[in-house]
Amino acid sequence: MADDRFHVYDTTLRDGAQQEGLNLTVADKLAIARQLDGLGVGFIEGGWPGANPKDTEFFRRAQTELDLKHAQLAAFGATRRAGVKAADDPLVAALRESGAPVVTLVAKSHDRHVELALRTTLQENLAMIRDTVSHLRAEGQRVFLDAEHFFDGYASNPAYALEVLRTAAEAGASVIALCDTNGGMLPDELADVVHAAASTGARVGIHCHDDTGCAVANTLAAVKAGATHVQGCANGYGERSGNANLFTVVANLQLKKGFDLVPAQSLREMTRIAHAITEVTNVTPNSHQPYVGTSAFAHKAGLHASAIKIDPNLYQHIDPAQVGNDMRMLVSDMAGRASVELKGKELGYDLSSDQSRQLVERVKELESRGHTFEAADASFELLLRDTVAGERRRHFSVESWRVIVERRPSGEVASEATVKLHAKGERIVATGEGNGPVNALDKAVRLALEKLYPELAGVELIDFKVRILEGTHGTDAITRVLITSSDATADWSTVGVAENIVEASWQALEQAVTYGLLRAGYSA
Numbered sequence: 001m002a003d004d005r006f007h008v009y010d011t012t013l014r015d016g017a018q019q020e021g022l023n024l025t026v027a028d029k030l031a032i033a034r035q036l037d038g039l040g041v042g043f044i045e046g047g048w049p050g051a052n053p054k055d056t057e058f059f060r061r062a063q064t065e066l067d068l069k070h071a072q073l074a075a076f077g078a079t080r081r082a083g084v085k086a087a088d089d090p091l092v093a094a095l096r097e098s099g100a101p102v103v104t105l106v107a108k109s110h111d112r113h114v115e116l117a118l119r120t121t122l123q124e125n126l127a128m129i130r131d132t133v134s135h136l137r138a139e140g141q142r143v144f145l146d147a148e149h150f151f152d153g154y155a156s157n158p159a160y161a162l163e164v165l166r167t168a169a170e171a172g173a174s175v176i177a178l179c180d181t182n183g184g185m186l187p188d189e190l191a192d193v194v195h196a197a198a199s200t201g202a203r204v205g206i207h208c209h210d211d212t213g214c215a216v217a218n219t220l221a222a223v224k225a226g227a228t229h230v231q232g233c234a235n236g237y238g239e240r241s242g243n244a245n246l247f248t249v250v251a252n253l254q255l256k257k258g259f260d261l262v263p264a265q266s267l268r269e270m271t272r273i274a275h276a277i278t279e280v281t282n283v284t285p286n287s288h289q290p291y292v293g294t295s296a297f298a299h300k301a302g303l304h305a306s307a308i309k310i311d312p313n314l315y316q317h318i319d320p321a322q323v324g325n326d327m328r329m330l331v332s333d334m335a336g337r338a339s340v341e342l343k344g345k346e347l348g349y350d351l352s353s354d355q356s357r358q359l360v361e362r363v364k365e366l367e368s369r370g371h372t373f374e375a376a377d378a379s380f381e382l383l384l385r386d387t388v389a390g391e392r393r394r395h396f397s398v399e400s401w402r403v404i405v406e407r408r409p410s411g412e413v414a415s416e417a418t419v420k421l422h423a424k425g426e427r428i429v430a431t432g433e434g435n436g437p438v439n440a441l442d443k444a445v446r447l448a449l450e451k452l453y454p455e456l457a458g459v460e461l462i463d464f465k466v467r468i469l470e471g472t473h474g475t476d477a478i479t480r481v482l483i484t485s486s487d488a489t490a491d492w493s494t495v496g497v498a499e500n501i502v503e504a505s506w507q508a509l510e511q512a513v514t515y516g517l518l519r520a521g522y523s524a
């Protein structure tokens with residue numbers, strides 16, 4: 001189990017799951033919990049048993065299906081209702097029976113919330129906290145308290161907010177997490193309040209939302225002011241603007257502040273884990289996410305390229321390998337030979353000066369026609385193999401393709417695509433149906449190739465972007481399509497450019513499949 005002196009507490013499965021568009025099944029929650037345990041967090045908040053049947057089931061299945069190495073599960077719930085004993089409250093019973101070693105109780109610490117939302121007296125609220133904490137402690141569970149709206153409560157009535165904290169600590173709560181529930185705090189004011197709370201002698205934690213864009217900064221400020229327990233969510237998930245991004249918090253504290261929070265080896269898995277969690281949540285990964293985003297260490301070469309070639313550390317704040325990420329060079333029409341050579345090196349090719357000159361010319365020529373390689377790494381790698389190494393691998397060749405878009409009498413619009421391909425000496429004809437022409441083509445290509453290349457079943461088209469580029473000097477506008485594909489471990493993007501949108505999509509799709517096959521280890 002993790003060191004108890006400083007807690008990394010994840011609340012992805014409870015607070016993070018409040019994010020708009022995010023819906024987790026019990027199996028999803030179990031899968032995410034395994035990933036978080038792999039990272040080495042100390043606590044995983046699984047949900048609210050008793051209040052939500054899915055969460056009750058999560059805790060039941062966790063007992064047999066989760067074999068946690070680092071983390072302990074925490075059950076989230078409220079203090080008892082007003083006017084009943086904690087021992088007699090069925091929601092408190094659900095927490096007791098969850099099997100979780102830790103219970104995190106949410107309690108009101110803002111006087112107006114007690115009166116308006118809870119509709120009870122300030123004294124009864126304190127009694128509810130005292131009674132519920134001591135009851136669960138006596139039953140053998142460890143108790144943390146989430147002091148809801150603590151910062152707004154402190155602004156409204158500091159004496160009462162601190163009284164809540166003292167009451168919980170005296171009743172046996174081992175941590176009082178101060179929650180910036182509305183997410184409106186800024187680091188300096190927040191630090192003053194955390195300092196005042198920690199001065200009571202109670203152990204304090206911090207729970208921040210990102211409504212001011214300061215959730216991570218606020219968390220770090222709270223740690224500086226005395227908090228020894230940080231809460232957050234994987235990839236910054238959460239309602240509104242999200243919760244503090246736990247990955248950023250952990251990387252900052254461990255790599256910049258010398259905290260020993262998770263094993264160094266696990267930190268090197270963080271990029272993979274962040275990505276694996278997006279596969280479960282089905283939320284498009286944020287490429288600009290600090291530390292773990294695909295763009296987090298991507299450089300738009302140009303002026304910097306020659307210096308990066310000499311010493312990459314001059315242009316990045318940490319060695320990306322510490323969090324399992326990579327430096328990437330972006331190839332653009334602003335880039336010269338140095339960046340193309342650097343990019344080649346990154347891909348494992350030592351380019352001669354002739355080869356790199358030739359490649360720069362191809363890139364410039366294609367970019368003048370509307371291609372972009374900055375956002376289409378995989379297309380660039382295929383181009384490099386094609387023009388320089390003279391080894392563009394053909395896993396299949398295309399005889400023809402055709403798409404029909406039909407508006408049926410019912411009003412439904414459907415597409416049907418037929419592809420005719422040659423692969424491994426066979427001629428394959430396959431038909432796919434989809435809600436749009438690209439979807440239908442994608443299905444037809446897979447159907448055609450999956451028998452010969454079963455790994456394609458694990459490749460998914462996850463994003464599709466279309467941009468119309470202005471025509472110049474009387475020429476027609478052209479269409480640029482960017483497709484992002486993904487397998488279990490990475491994403492890659494390909495580009496297609498044509499006057500016809502379906503042709504542009506096809507180019508990007510064909511490259512996406514070719515690149516997927518290269519990744520799967522098919523060299524020819």
Ligand SMILES: [Zn+2]
Pocket residue numbers: 015179181207209
């Ligand atoms: Zn919250």
